[in-house]
Amino acid sequence: MQANLSKVILITGASSGIGAATARHLAAGGHRVILGARRTERLVQLAAGIRAAGGSADVAQLDVTSLDSMQQFVAFALDCHGQVDVLVNNAGVMPLSTLDALKVDEWNQMIDVNIRGVLHGIAATLPHMQAQRSGQVINIASIGAYTVSPTAAVYCATKFAVAAITEGLRQEVGGDIRVTLVSPGVVESDLAESISDPVARAAMRDFRKVAIKPEAIARAIALAVEQPADVDVSELVVRPTASPY
Secondary structure, eight states: OOOOGGOOEESSSSSSSSHHHHHHHHHHOOOEEEESSOOOOHHHHHOOHHHHHEEEEEEEOOTTHHHHHHHHHHHHHHHHHHHEEEEEEOOOOOOOGGGGOOOOOHHHHIIIIIIHHHHHHHHHHHHHHHTTTTTEEEOOOOGTOOOOOOHHHHHHHHHHHHHHHHHHHHHHHHHEEEEEEEESSSSSSSSSGOEEEEEEEEHHHHHHHOOOOOOHHHHHHHHHOOOOOOOOOOEEEEETTTOOO
């Protein structure tokens, strides 16, 4: 990739799964990645590997549920590179359970991370993108943004919300800023490890037998990022060929 095409790309939830794979893939393509997550020890290892391979990566601790933390993350990126070209709103949690299990704390966690985290990312980056008259927001949703299944009512509700927020943002900022929704199907990740409900955990274990690698989602994100400025890849659904869902 030519140096003048290199973008500064912020990735939330970059410590594992889709976030980590996306960081590696985009850095290998010549982009400068800023990695954010709560588990900074993983970020440090990831960044070291990227740099060893000749890429550019910087690390900052990030809690997407805090607007202040997100703003500090963006400020760090600006200090490092002077611009913010792409935000990948990837951080998410998925503690599935049936509603009658009344896991209210887990419902709130999903709302805080999956919805508020996305909104905080937009709030922290959008003013800079508008000022520079360019940028791209990529929100990671799920096939759960299109249909609901038992144990996933709240999770799907959060992803329906992400889809709505993404489309609203696209309509409002079109012209200078691109907005993309990426909806993965079942992917190898740590998400299922957050499921405390035994019934939901067993069901998800079976569902994940056809999971694809997170690198598949990373390639989809790169496809959207690397289009010409006048081309907006608005929505991508990427799922296992073997999955009926």
